[in-house]
Amino acid sequence: xxxxxxxxxxxxxxxxxxxxxxxxxxxxxxxxxxxxxxxxxxxxxxxxxxxxxxxxxxxxxxxxxxxxxxxxxxxxxxxxxxxxxxxxxxxxxxxxxxxxxxxxxxxxxxxxxxxxxxxxxxxxxxxxxxxxxxxxxxxxxxxxxxxxxxxxxxxxxxxxxxxxxxxxxxxxxxxxxxxxxxxxxxxxxxxxxxxxxxxxxxxxxxxxxxxxxxxxxxxxxxxxxxxxxxxxxxxxxxxxxxxxxxxxxxxxxxxxxxxxxxxxxxxxxxxxxxxxx
Numbered sequence: 001x002x003x004x005x006x007x008x009x010x011x012x013x014x015x016x017x018x019x020x021x022x023x024x025x026x027x028x029x030x031x032x033x034x035x036x037x038x039x040x041x042x043x044x045x046x047x048x049x050x051x052x053x054x055x056x057x058x059x060x061x062x063x064x065x066x067x068x069x070x071x072x073x074x075x076x077x078x079x080x081x082x083x084x085x086x087x088x089x090x091x092x093x094x095x096x097x098x099x100x101x102x103x104x105x106x107x108x109x110x111x112x113x114x115x116x117x118x119x120x121x122x123x124x125x126x127x128x129x130x131x132x133x134x135x136x137x138x139x140x141x142x143x144x145x146x147x148x149x150x151x152x153x154x155x156x157x158x159x160x161x162x163x164x165x166x167x168x169x170x171x172x173x174x175x176x177x178x179x180x181x182x183x184x185x186x187x188x189x190x191x192x193x194x195x196x197x198x199x200x201x202x203x204x205x206x207x208x209x210x211x212x213x214x215x216x217x218x219x220x221x222x223x224x225x226x227x228x229x230x231x232x233x234x235x236x237x238x239x240x241x242x243x244x245x246x247x248x249x250x251x252x253x254x255x256x257x258x259x260x261x262x263x264x265x266x267x268x269x270x271x272x273x274x275x276x277x
Contacts, residue, residue, distance in 0.1 A: 007131045011138040028088055028128040031135060034081040038147040039268035041077035042154045043085040044095040044218050045070035051092055057114050060107060063246055065091045068108060070157040072240060072253045077155055079261045093125035095132055096216035102129045133221060140226050149275040150229040151268050154218055158211060160237035170206035173214025173233035177223055182230045185271050189232055192263050199251050202239045
């Protein structure tokens with residue numbers, strides 16, 4: 001059962017190692033903890049909600065917002081014991097950018113607002129950004145305290161059709177993690193992703209720093225604050241939808257979820273065995 005809880009209550013439950021499913025009081029984030037394990041999954045760009053008071057002022061259509069979000073990424077990791085996800089569109093505030101840059105004025109080369117946002121409007125959005133990172137800090141603190149090490153699978157997707165060259169089905173961004181220490185773990189994850197089987201003869205290729213480099217704030221925040229946590233920024237090309245026609249392919253999403261259900265805990269177990277004291 002999902003409970004609607006305050007941020008302070010969510011953090012208290014984490015600190016007390018309680019099992020729970022929660023949505024924040026303002027519906028900005030969800031967190032489910034079925035069991036305390038040494039790994040967590042994140043889907044920070046899964047959200048599509050967009051505050052109604054912003055609608056008339058926004059120049060981007062609902063489709064344009066959806067196109068730049070990462071739909072279904074929470075669904076792909078939903079079976080894992082610990083999942084944190086954003087509910088709001090990155091067009092309101094972007095959880096993968098630092099607090100001071102999280103509210104856009106322009107987005108992907110286009111002005112975002114007819115009239116500049118008031119400080120009050122920005123503050124409403126930035127409070128949700130701040131609260132998400134309070135919860136993230138509490139969560140990773142608990143996992144490192146309990147297990148000594150932690151691994152976070154930071155799920156994203158990207159629009160592959162906009163590229164004018166062949167791009168991989170999976171991309172791992174690693175430019176801001178300790179590659180000397182974790183390089184073998186990164187390479188193993190890349191190799192396993194390359195072996196995925198998709199419906200409709202969609203091929204699976206996986207590369208490191210080919211399209212994106214792991215420059216997101218979620219990864220940087222955790223890496224800066226926690227010495228023994230590896231964040232794997234894992235981007236899937238949007239082969240699971242038609243990014244131009246606004247259609248999701250549920251059979252492809254289900255295929256990804258089913259394979260991650262097996263491979264992701266195996267990879268996390270391999271990591272834990274290697275680094276746990």
